[in-house]
Amino acid sequence: MDDFWKPLEITPDGSAATPEGLMERLRGLNLGDLLVREKALVFRGFGVTPETLDPVMDLLLPNRLAYVHGNSPRTKVGGNVYTSTEYPPEYTISMHNELSYSATWPSRLLFYCEKAAATGGATPVVDGVRWLESLDDEVREAFAKGVRYTQNLHAGRGLGKSWQETFETEDRDEVAGFLDRIGADWQWRPDGGVRISQIRPATTRHPVTGTEVWFNQADQWHPASLGDEAAAMLAELMPPEELPQSVTFPDGAPIPGEYVIQVRDRGLDNAVDVDWRNGDLLLIDNVLVGHGRRPFTGSRRILVAMSD
Structure with missing residues (x-):
């Protein structure tokens, strides 16, 4: 097993640094195969805003699911889009796979950084095999x-x-x-x-x-x-x-x-931190990868959606 696994970072790299540029990149990818191979993908530098998020989500999550039977406190903010877990900022949220306690769970999770924390607030991800x-x-x-x-x-x-x-x-x-x-x-x-x-x-x-x-x-x-x-x-x-x-x-x-x-x-010791910048997206395979949250200061707003 690769000792240095981390999510694959995808940046504009020649394509337009815009939400439209990201959508063009996504249409050219076999996203399912890429996600299984890399386990987690970070999309950075495309300037995705809350107003331009929906069409990007439609490509990354073809069938957005409701957070039914979820046990953590969240607020629904759109069409099956939720705030990330609303625990006090001083606490670490330990590693977990979404809805792993249920009989059904999402296969993909997508996180979107609307507002990065002043300090801290990374989303750690861990290889489930490790x-x-x-x-x-x-x-x-x-x-x-x-x-x-x-x-x-x-x-x-x-x-x-x-x-x-x-x-x-x-x-x-x-x-x-x-x-x-x-x-x-x-x-x-x-x-x-x-x-x-x-x-x-x-x-x-x-x-x-x-x-x-x-x-x-x-x-x-x-x-x-x-x-x-x-x-x-x-x-x-x-x-x-x-x-x-x-x-x-x-x-x-x-x-x-x-x-x-x-x-x-x-789980936390073996995790890799994804540090947020405004507009970043993180797509993970919810079986291969667990996720959590590091403590933070200041205001932080991460949205999450899921699909089968």
């Missing part, structure tokens, strides 16, 4: 049977996201149909919320290359990733099974905190 191979044998073996994710989505008041936000609907039948289609165990709660449980694999194979990659969000769903103080505070408030989201091994056995900390830290 991430898997970086883990101790003990950890890989422990996760071999997969993980069980549990969500408690309230009906409008409570910790975390509501089911209405999560599924972008007020229709309980629509939610029930979605959960049945993905094979989840679920039930409506007396307070109007819904409890969802799914067993998912810890790794997956890329549909084109067959490459096995680390592909789960156990570290983000585990209280150990919050730090000892925050985890202890949550434990006082409610038992693990009542948290907005939690994770165990498939049989319900707890996942040791040190395992998820190793997963989190080695």
